[in-house]
Amino acid sequence: MTATVTPSSGHKAGNPEKTDNGGARGRRPLRIPDRIRQGGLPYLLLLPAVVLELLIHIIPMVIGIWVSFRQLTQFFIRNWGNSPSAGFDNYKIAIDFDAPIGQALLHSFLVTCAFTVLSVGLSWLFGVAAAIMLQENFRGRNILRTIFLVPYALPVYAAVITWAFMFQHDNGIINHVLHDQLGLTDKPSFWLIGNNSFIALVVVSLWKSWPFAFLMLMAALQNIPRDLYEAASIDGAGIWQQIRKITLPSLRPVNQVLVLVLFLWTFNDFNTPYVLFGKSAPEAADLISIHIYQSSFVTWNFGSGSAMSVLLLLFLLVVTAVYLLLTSRGRKGSNG
Amino acid sequence: MARPRSPIAPPQSFVWTRRVVLTLLAAFALLPVYVMVSSSLKPLEDVSGTFEWFPANFTIRPYIDIWSTVPLAKYFVNSLIVAGSATALSVVIAVFAAYAVSRYRFRGKRVFTVTVLSTQMFPGILFLLPLFLIFVNIGNTTGVELYGSRGGLILTYLTFSLPFSIWMLIGYFDSIPRELDEAAMVDGCGPIRALFRVVVPAAVPGIVAVAVYAFMTAWGEVLFASVMTNDTTRTLAVGLQGYATQNDVYWNQIMAASLVVSVPVVVGFLLLQRYLVAGLTAGAVK
Numbered sequence: 001m002t003a004t005v006t007p008s009s010g011h012k013a014g015n016p017e018k019t020d021n022g023g024a025r026g027r028r029p030l031r032i033p034d035r036i037r038q039g040g041l042p043y044l045l046l047l048p049a050v051v052l053e054l055l056i057h058i059i060p061m062v063i064g065i066w067v068s069f070r071q072l073t074q075f076f077i078r079n080w081g082n083s084p085s086a087g088f089d090n091y092k093i094a095i096d097f098d099a100p101i102g103q104a105l106l107h108s109f110l111v112t113c114a115f116t117v118l119s120v121g122l123s124w125l126f127g128v129a130a131a132i133m134l135q136e137n138f139r140g141r142n143i144l145r146t147i148f149l150v151p152y153a154l155p156v157y158a159a160v161i162t163w164a165f166m167f168q169h170d171n172g173i174i175n176h177v178l179h180d181q182l183g184l185t186d187k188p189s190f191w192l193i194g195n196n197s198f199i200a201l202v203v204v205s206l207w208k209s210w211p212f213a214f215l216m217l218m219a220a221l222q223n224i225p226r227d228l229y230e231a232a233s234i235d236g237a238g239i240w241q242q243i244r245k246i247t248l249p250s251l252r253p254v255n256q257v258l259v260l261v262l263f264l265w266t267f268n269d270f271n272t273p274y275v276l277f278g279k280s281a282p283e284a285a286d287l288i289s290i291h292i293y294q295s296s297f298v299t300w301n302f303g304s305g306s307a308m309s310v311l312l313l314l315f316l317l318v319v320t321a322v323y324l325l326l327t328s329r330g331r332k333g334s335n336g
Numbered sequence: 337m338a339r340p341r342s343p344i345a346p347p348q349s350f351v352w353t354r355r356v357v358l359t360l361l362a363a364f365a366l367l368p369v370y371v372m373v374s375s376s377l378k379p380l381e382d383v384s385g386t387f388e389w390f391p392a393n394f395t396i397r398p399y400i401d402i403w404s405t406v407p408l409a410k411y412f413v414n415s416l417i418v419a420g421s422a423t424a425l426s427v428v429i430a431v432f433a434a435y436a437v438s439r440y441r442f443r444g445k446r447v448f449t450v451t452v453l454s455t456q457m458f459p460g461i462l463f464l465l466p467l468f469l470i471f472v473n474i475g476n477t478t479g480v481e482l483y484g485s486r487g488g489l490i491l492t493y494l495t496f497s498l499p500f501s502i503w504m505l506i507g508y509f510d511s512i513p514r515e516l517d518e519a520a521m522v523d524g525c526g527p528i529r530a531l532f533r534v535v536v537p538a539a540v541p542g543i544v545a546v547a548v549y550a551f552m553t554a555w556g557e558v559l560f561a562s563v564m565t566n567d568t569t570r571t572l573a574v575g576l577q578g579y580a581t582q583n584d585v586y587w588n589q590i591m592a593a594s595l596v597v598s599v600p601v602v603v604g605f606l607l608l609q610r611y612l613v614a615g616l617t618a619g620a621v622k
Contacts, residue, residue: 041527042437059470144358147366149606166367170384171383
């Protein structure tokens with residue numbers, strides 16, 4: 001409650017002009033009890049959100065960290081409080097890259113990194129291309145915008161199951177086009193097992209995430225003042241130059257958030273590989289979330305699975321912190 | 337949102353690049369939709385053989401069979417209840433939280449926003465098991481069944497969409513001049529009345545955008561749905577797998593069912609998309 005008597009005004013916009021709520025004389029004595037009353041209100045308004053975040057996100061995470069120091073196997077699932085302590089054993093096993101478990105984890109981590117870089121990079125590229133091309137009004141613009149948002153609107157499982165059908169070896173459309181119609185491959189390929197599964201995964205993930213990039217970038221483009229382009233074209237700047245000099249630099253603040261959000265969603269993505277491949281993904285497409293799911297729910301070793309999750313969380317924390325540090329410094333530099 | 341044409345028409349090179357790029361992107365976006373629609377109109381023998389672009393033996397049989405192969409109607413109702421309730425609650429809670437952050441200065445504000453946003457980082461897999469254990473324990477000690485019930489899934493999903501919703505609404509509320517609600521308060525409204533009389537009506541596009549996002553999050557989630565539901569509370573995300581676990585994979589029925597479960601979300605989304613763009617423009621991308 002002490003926050004209510006801090007020198008700064010209760011409202012951020014301290015507009016000096018508009019002070020006429022009761023006149024200058026009545027204002028000071030009226031304002032203080034007013035602010036004390038407000039002091040509790042924000043907390044009350046936040047209460048439901050805080051309770052839910054605690055129940056669904058924060059407390060489970062703390063328990064998850066606790067479980068990572070336990071030998072929690074199927075024998076202790078009924079009374080998990082009594083599972084024996086494991087110390088750092090779960091972690092040691094997870095990062096022992098010479099032993100099979102650590103080796104598989106490292107492999108899965110590297111696959112996820114490659115997958116994320118490809119998916120996020122291409123999603124951004126597709127999104128920015130579509131947003132810029134739809135910036136100008138022309139016939140068919142609205143219908144194209146609607147079409148581009150369809151992959152985003154489709155429920156994940158319905159869309160991914162359709163892709164699974166398209167990638168089928170015998171009756172899928174991909175092999176029909178690549179092999180039967182275009183003759184690009186000697187024989188029909190397997191897309192959902194073996195090394196090709198990585199390509200299939202990137203394609204599906206890209207298809208699913210680029211419309212989100214498009215949506216965010218399209219919204220951001222609407223905030224660029226029109227006069228900038230008019231002034232540039234009067235000065236003789238062509239359209240490509242306008243894109244390079246005005247559009248792309250204006251997108252920087254959105255890009256900062258967008259790339260981070262896409263990175264986190266893609267790196268943690270579970271739904272796409274799970275619907276595409278089922279409970280165990282092929283080695284080439286063994287994303288970290290599926291790998292950990294397998295390590296905990298299929299082999300019933302929750303301590304080990306939790307340790308891997310905590311390591312994953314630490315990795316994401318570090319990457320996010322470094323990313324935010326780098327990008328906001330770059331931003332300040334360009335403004336100043 | 338019509339914008340004037342630029343005074344100088346874009347050069348031919350740009351127009352042609354635009355045509356090619358947009359055509360390819362549209363084909364990429366729509367290919368699965370085409371496969372879904374055309375395969376859902378074929379008999380099982382045809383979808384099991386080599387792919388054909390056009391249905392040779394046109395049939396609407398799959399659309400009749402999907403309802404009896406698996407209890408699709410039941411899953412549909414479950415999904416509607418879960419996603420609908422999660423959306424309604426999530427929007428209300430996010431509006432309250434965003435109003436507090438946008439309009440008040442209080443201790444712990446930064447901690448709150450940073451913590452809420454950072455939950456986006458949590459791998460779902462890290463808290464799946466603990467949440468399961470918590471739900472089971474709550475059920476054992478208080479008798480409130482969260483595990484396996486719709487209630488548990490509603491609580492989970494509504495929390496999943498909260499961070500992004502709160503963040504987006506803070507941006508949107510910040511763009512509404514504070515003079516509006518301050519004037520209402522001078523006229524004798526309490527802060528809550530000012531919120532509902534002034535701020536919420538001015539923020540409709542942002543709120544619709546958040547509702548669409550929350551609904552889609554709940555309608556499409558697979559991982560928690562597969563662990564947290566049982567036979568009576570099963571949602572579409574898990575139920576759709578029922579067409580593939582038998583001896584045959586009924587691809588035509590899977591495609592028909594996928595289309596049927598997509599229609600409500602896609603139609604709703606496309607109808608509301610202009611709000612979504614407006615909400616993002618004013619809120620998230622500022």
